[in-house]
């Protein structure tokens with residue numbers, strides 16, 4: 520148990536990527552020292568699902584540092600190269616009890632607008648799959664909020680199990696009207712490094728999000744929180760996000776930690 524309070528959960532970290540190859544054990548040790556109990560790993564393509572599952576198999580004992588958990592999904596930026604066979608592989612992984620969520624999926628309009636239709640089709644497949652296997656979704660959204668919210672709402676409308684369509688909009692940054700739509704859909708919002716950026720505007724854009732809808736994340740190795748901006752991100756830094764959130768909301772770090780950890784445990788079905 521962390522000596523200074525409750526344990527934190529990094530709900531979004533790509534620590535299976537090559538950026539962590541040389542010092543993986545030290546990264547986990549630092550996470551342990553920072554009081555991180557779980558690190559959740561969203562897959563980005565079919566190959567990475569296997570990486571995530573292998574790591575989760577190796578790091579499942581809470582007495583040996585953070586517990587790692589795997590997800591299955593195809594990142595919107597990987598969709599261009601993805602095939603129906605890839606989606607079929609995600610489908611097969613989805614029923615594996617070691618897979619705690621479907622992700623990451625979503626929409627990314629920033630890099631390339633030439634395969635929007637394919638992104639929409641894969642997104643819908645992921646949502647239907649999540650409802651089928653009753654597991655939460657992890658959404659990536661880059662400059663695509665309107666379409667993402669519309670598609671999620673449409674899928675909820677037509678689903679035989681709308682209540683099962685739940686999850687998180689990861690790396691959430693508003694704006695305020697988007698916040699209310701995501702709240703309405705019943706989804707959580709993942710707060711990460713961008714929340715700590717000076718002039719980033721995220722604390723203002725998320726000011727109306729109740730604490731019971733917030734979970735914490737790093738998105739390692741990307742979007743490193745202040746004061747380490749520009750360097751590689753890692754799960755131990757999720758504590759910096761918790762501290763900033765506590766400061767902005769006028770709460771104790773322990774209170775923020777307790778509530779967001781509890782939210783993440785409930786959403787992802789994690790044991791204490």
Ligand SMILES: [Zn+2]
Pocket residue numbers: 531533561623659738
């Ligand atoms: Zn991600």
